[in-house]
Amino acid sequence: MGPYLMRRILIALPSLLGISAVLFTVLALAPGDPFEELATNPNVPAEVRVMLRAKFGLDDPIWQRYFHWLMAMMQGDWGYSFISRVDVDQLILQRVPVTLAVIGASQVVALLIALPIGIISAVKPYSWFDRIFSTLALVGFSLPTFFSGLLLILLFSITLGWLPFVYRADISATGWEWWWLHLKQSLMPVMVLGLFQAASWMRYVRSAVLDVIKLDFVTTARSKGLKERVVIMKHVVRNALTPVVTLVALRMPAVFGGAIVTEQIFRIPGIGSLLIDAILRNDTPVIMGVTFVFSCLVILFNLIADLLYGWLDPRISFR
Amino acid sequence: MGTSPWAEAWRRFRRHKMALFSLGLLTAIVLLVILGPVVWRVAIDEIDFAARLARPSWAHPMGTDDLGQDIFARVLYGGRISLAVGLVAMMMAIFVGVLIGAIAGMSRGWVDTALMWLTDLFLSLPQLPLLLLVIYLFRDGLKARFGPEVGVFILIVMVIGCFSWMPVARLVRAQFFSLREKEFVEAARALGASTPRIVVRHILPNSLGPVIVAGTIDVAAAIIAESTLSFLGLGFPPDIPTWGRILFDSKDYLDIAPHWALFPGLAIFLTVLTINFIGDGLRDALDPRKVM
Numbered sequence: 001m002g003p004y005l006m007r008r009i010l011i012a013l014p015s016l017l018g019i020s021a022v023l024f025t026v027l028a029l030a031p032g033d034p035f036e037e038l039a040t041n042p043n044v045p046a047e048v049r050v051m052l053r054a055k056f057g058l059d060d061p062i063w064q065r066y067f068h069w070l071m072a073m074m075q076g077d078w079g080y081s082f083i084s085r086v087d088v089d090q091l092i093l094q095r096v097p098v099t100l101a102v103i104g105a106s107q108v109v110a111l112l113i114a115l116p117i118g119i120i121s122a123v124k125p126y127s128w129f130d131r132i133f134s135t136l137a138l139v140g141f142s143l144p145t146f147f148s149g150l151l152l153i154l155l156f157s158i159t160l161g162w163l164p165f166v167y168r169a170d171i172s173a174t175g176w177e178w179w180w181l182h183l184k185q186s187l188m189p190v191m192v193l194g195l196f197q198a199a200s201w202m203r204y205v206r207s208a209v210l211d212v213i214k215l216d217f218v219t220t221a222r223s224k225g226l227k228e229r230v231v232i233m234k235h236v237v238r239n240a241l242t243p244v245v246t247l248v249a250l251r252m253p254a255v256f257g258g259a260i261v262t263e264q265i266f267r268i269p270g271i272g273s274l275l276i277d278a279i280l281r282n283d284t285p286v287i288m289g290v291t292f293v294f295s296c297l298v299i300l301f302n303l304i305a306d307l308l309y310g311w312l313d314p315r316i317s318f319r
Numbered sequence: 320m321g322t323s324p325w326a327e328a329w330r331r332f333r334r335h336k337m338a339l340f341s342l343g344l345l346t347a348i349v350l351l352v353i354l355g356p357v358v359w360r361v362a363i364d365e366i367d368f369a370a371r372l373a374r375p376s377w378a379h380p381m382g383t384d385d386l387g388q389d390i391f392a393r394v395l396y397g398g399r400i401s402l403a404v405g406l407v408a409m410m411m412a413i414f415v416g417v418l419i420g421a422i423a424g425m426s427r428g429w430v431d432t433a434l435m436w437l438t439d440l441f442l443s444l445p446q447l448p449l450l451l452l453v454i455y456l457f458r459d460g461l462k463a464r465f466g467p468e469v470g471v472f473i474l475i476v477m478v479i480g481c482f483s484w485m486p487v488a489r490l491v492r493a494q495f496f497s498l499r500e501k502e503f504v505e506a507a508r509a510l511g512a513s514t515p516r517i518v519v520r521h522i523l524p525n526s527l528g529p530v531i532v533a534g535t536i537d538v539a540a541a542i543i544a545e546s547t548l549s550f551l552g553l554g555f556p557p558d559i560p561t562w563g564r565i566l567f568d569s570k571d572y573l574d575i576a577p578h579w580a581l582f583p584g585l586a587i588f589l590t591v592l593t594i595n596f597i598g599d600g601l602r603d604a605l606d607p608r609k610v611m
Contacts, residue, residue, distance in 0.1 A: 018440045026453055135337070138599065142592035144543050146550040146563070147584040150570060158574045250442060257447030261547060265570070275448060276551055279455045291452050294445035302443060 008306045012299050019295040020073065024066045027288065073292065079285035083278075088289040092271055096293070099270035102189055103259050109194030110201055118205025119237060125210060133202065140199030145258045149192045149265040156188060163188055167268040189266045193258050197251070204247045208240040242313050249305030252298050331604040338600020341593035348590055352398035361392040364558065375578055382578040384568065393560040394583050400561045401542050401590070404476055408541035411480025413534050416487025421518060423488070424495025435492070438485045446482045447547065453478050454553055467556050475554060479544045487533050494526030528605035535598040539591045546587050562587045 072078075078088040121130040157165040164185050173181055212218065213236050221231045260272035267273065271290050278286035333339055366388060375382045380391045423434040454474060461470035498504060499522060507521050548554035549563030557564065562583040569579035 015440055015443055018436075019444060022440070022444065022449075023452075026449070026456065138595055139592060142539065142595050143588055144546060144591070146547060146566060147588060150566070150573060150580050150584065154573055154577055154580070158577070253443065253445045253447075256445050257547070260447055261550065264551060275451065276553075279451055279553060282455075287452055287455060291445070291448040294448045295443075298443050298445050 004310050005307065008303055012303050015302075016296065016299055017070075019299070020070055020292070021066065023288065023291060023295070024069055028062060028065070078289045078292075081278075081283055081286050083281050083283045083286075088285050091274065091286060092289055092293055095269060095271045095274050098268060099259060099263065099272060102186065102193065102262065102268060102270065103255060105186065105190045106193035106197065106259075107255075109190055110197035113194070113198040114201035114205055118202045119209055119232065121202070121206045122209035122213060122240075123232060130206075134206070137199045137202045140195055141203075143196070145192055145196050145261045146265060148196065149188070149262060152188045152192060153265070165266060167266050185266075189262045189268060192265075193255070193262050196258055197255060200251060201244070201248065204244050205240070208243045209236055211243075212236050212240045238312060242309060245305050245308050245312065249302050252301045252305075256294050256297065328604040332600045335596075335600035335603050337596045338603075341596035341600075344589065345593040345597065348398070348586075348593070349402065352395055352402060355395040356392070356399075359392060359395060361389045364388060382576065382582075384565075384572075384576070384579050390565070390579060390582055393565055394562065394586055397561040397565060397583065398586060398590075400472075400555065400559065401545060401563075401587070404472070404479070404545040404561075405538040405542040407476045408479040408483070408544075409534050409537040411476060412483040412537050412541075413487055413530065414484075415480065416484035416533075417491050417523075417530065419484065420488035420491025421495060421523070424492040425499065425514065425518060431492075434488075438488050441482065442485045444482070446544075450478050450482065450544070450548060451551070451553055454548065468559060471555050471559075475545055475548065479541045483537055483540060483544075487530060487537070490529045490533055491526055494529065495522055498522045498525055531605055532598055532602045535594060535601055539594040539598070542587065542591055542594075 076089055078092075080086075081088055081091055084091065117133050121127075121133055124130060153165045156163045165188070167185050167189070218231060218235055221235045222228070226235075256272075259270070260275060262268070263270045263272035264276055271293060275287065275290040275294075277283075278290065382390050384390055384393075419434055419438065423431045423438075457474055458471065461474050464470060465473060499517075504517060504521055507517050512520070545554060545561065546563030546566070549561045550567045552567050555561050555564055557568070565583040566580055566587075569576065569583070572579055
């Protein structure tokens, strides 16, 4: 496993470089000059402007500027928020745990829903159970998170009054009550995100199990006299999970998109809502920082998926 | 059998009841959106404070918003934009995807490797944050050049298209890999056909099935992407009511005017759902791997 992990990390590094290059290109191509204001200010003499441009390396060739920027990013020098006067990395670090908690919880919910339903659907294809849940999956898949979030708020907060619809980070209660209040306010965001992913995972699990269940080794396992339950759980599901892990990793960017929307609807103080606030207030360093963090998170989750993959199918880690 | 492949595909598509029903419903939505404003002649920006936040009635079938503007007229108008964004972004994605997939599929070696690396890179980009970043950086420039409506339209379509070509490219590449070894391609080559001719006349038409399926689903994805941007307040400007934008405006009035959010939300949901069902039916009809 050790060398396999090293190899995966070595493969992940170029993609991180690639993403940073894409980010930098977007930034460099954008119209507008950071020194625009100076250029129009008559109090700043032309030679000072030229000196400043040289000092900040604005006239260097583009690859040199990219290199400088990358070095600064790697050393944790992410700049300074124009609005809140705090270092960008501090600001992001405060917000990341909430986002990760919401995303993590929703992944668990999605897994708990999608795995059993997907497996049962595939074991009895075209049964009533399969038809109903396949249709529901397509419905859930077509219900955008921003609409399902509003529907849940309408039902549970406004009509029934059971759950709060604004997430509060500063709950003063302690002990059990603290946990209870947090659970109540996290329930809707986690469900919105979890159900949306469960809908697409269900389809993946179903088709992956259907592919495996026809194979010869499954017939062999059955003819050995193993119980159907053991055949499905030990022989079919474990082998079906490998393609599912890949597909789940591929959908990670979409999950982060959903998280941004969910954070915005329920006003959760995570990095998604930080990003939106920063855009609405033209806070460029924060925007760049958050986008970069999202990219790193995608790469990180891909890496985790690769590790799971190696665990599910040990042949891969020896190749 | 003597039936053309398209008739055969239609026969298989018809067996998917939900897809057939969805095709009818989507046609109705499209006709309503295109012809609706001709019949329902209420201006989208007619302000009437007397009818502020009114519930649905005969005068306003979907009620009114906080300025007393007719939501039905706004939903019809927004539908045109949402559907146009979906279609044009899909065409962009298909064009780029087919181009890259075809180049990668015809050339072996480092060109293929490089293009697939690029595809994988784009697949692992966090799309929504980047969409937001690009729109934030380029919005003002394009608005100044093309005006607020066209500028934002071009920007949104380009950006969504540029972030959704990857699955198509992978599909096309895989199709090319298997098709270019087939006997009929070899026969065409033996007859002296040039590579562009082989690609355009022989391989491309045969790899169209999965591309059509992917394209259908891309329309739904693009509509969701545009609505998401508008819902976050970063898509079209407030005076252009797309479905997502109406939802964005309505979300602070959920408790007193739920109809304001429900109708545009339902419009997005129904459009996306019917398109996805049609995609499902087309997959049964066109994807040769799943012949029943």
